[in-house]
Amino acid sequence: MMRNTYLLALLLFAFIANALAGAASSSVLDLTKTADFEATVGKQKGALVEFFAPWCGHCKKLAPTYEELGDAFASKKDSIVIAKVDADANRELGQRFGVRGFPTLMWFKPNSLEPETYDGARDLTNLKKYVEEQSGKRAQNKPAVPSKAVQLDSNNFNSIVKDSNKHVFVEFYAPWCGFCKKVAPVIERVAAAFENEDDCVVAQMDADNAANREFLTANNIEVSGYPTFRTYPKTKKDTPEKFQQTADMDETEAKMIEHINSHCFTHRIVGGGLSDLAGRIPLLDTLASRFYVSDPKKDERKNIVEETKSFVERVSKSTNASDAKNAAAAYYIKVMDKTMDEPSYLERETKRLASLMKKHTEGTSVLVARKYDDLKRRSNILASFAKKEMSEKAREAAEKITKGKDEL
Incomplete structure (x- = not known):
């Protein structure tokens, strides 16, 4: 009791x-x-x-x-x-x-x-x-915290959204909209997650602002409710794709990141990090696997290197290529060349990168975000060489390359 x-x-x-x-x-x-x-x-x-x-x-x-x-x-x-x-x-x-x-x-x-x-x-x-x-008293204004999202208005909308070198994700909102206020922290986190992706932009536009509303109407950009989300891919600026949020903010954040990844060809995860697929190129993964399981004492490994270089040279100037993909492709070749000269290079470099990343995670050494991302992408590529199961797909990949299906 x-x-x-x-x-x-x-x-x-x-x-x-x-x-x-x-x-x-x-x-x-x-x-x-x-x-x-x-x-x-x-x-x-x-x-x-x-x-x-x-x-x-x-x-x-x-x-x-x-x-x-x-x-x-x-x-x-x-x-x-x-x-x-x-x-x-x-x-x-x-x-x-x-x-x-x-x-x-x-x-x-x-x-x-x-x-x-x-x-x-x-x-x-x-x-x-x-x-x-x-x-007769003055209000105390809180210092404005710069947003991670790019702020759009009637003056800069076209120069940013219609840029054919950028994939652009836009939230059209109204300052008085209650749900917009609820989703605002999500937009900030998503914008922060993609801030180091050079060809991927997360932006916002106050669609209730008089000048902005007039601009949207004049350009036949319909915003019938708040918030409205649209993605403007590099090659489809006139046909943006809609994104529908949910009432669950955690679910919305995860789906929003997945949605942007699908357009920007990125591999961001909730929290801003990179997944284990970041930096990886599927066809080059199969070549890396073939290289890994081949006999170093025979010409087979040398032939795979030449095959890889020929493929990369051929597709690096394709419409589907990008600076990021070309840089990743170049790293596959670098790893092959280094391993040809020094068989222990793959294992040694894998351990070196893992050590640098661990020190950063533990706080004993601090890396800038872009540098850590670069280490993560390179570590992912190194891991593709050790995936023996990938060798089973090697023949299929080789056939695709031979048939001219050149895509990174």
Whole structure:
């Protein structure tokens, strides 16, 4: 019995602590109770009060902006109050000040209960400006953190999105969109994951901005809801592919990365790393496997090297080629040449790269992101030489090469 009572006490304490923590985390005072309102408004501090109703769509839309407004004046709590009143729960208080619709914003001067109704725009910029004008106090602006995603507008859209050297993934959003705010951290993580992929761009565009909206309409770019995601591949700028997010943010992030990989021919994983397939070229994998299982004492290995070089030279200038693929192909050849001169090279180089990557992971040595990516790609290619099972596909690959199906 005492144990149950003790557990109930702990649960009650946790509930109260969480409630207090939730209240403390907001810079907007809840003055729904008449006693709280009268103890705060009409005193020595100026107050902006939002009269709202929980079921009101416009109120829900304003809520995150109003929280930001509270944060902007949090350092001025000695002279300014940013507050809210649930006028559906306390209708008497709403009626007292003539509230007829939701949300209604009213400014109460210090020592006055005669409000001025705010009828301006409800974006953060205009709300801050209004409070500053009424109070004579300046809002505290949070320093902007540069986004990893490229920010598009009517001036740079074509130069970035229509660049035939880039695959571009775009989120069209609206600042007031609740789901856009929810997906924003996902976009940041995805943009960070691809920031070192030179021909792959993750971008955002405020499609509700007047100039941007006019540009999209003029160019027949339909954005019917927020957020809208589209991929503009290098060779299909006029027929972008849609991406559909899900309500699960973890699932959306994984699917978004998979989607971008499929267009950019990359192998990024959630968290920004590279998979074990990064840098690998399937047809060259089969040649590497044939090289690995061939007899070093016979001409067979030498012939495979010449076959590989001939193939790479032939396809390096194809439309499907890229700097990254050509660099990877060159590394396959380098490994073959080095191993021809020094049979132990493959094992020694594999151990060397593994050691460098381990030191980076453990923090004893720090590598820049691009350098670590390069080590990972090279390690993956080295691993392809040791995959004996790949040799079973060697004949098929050789036949494809002979028939002229030259693709990296």
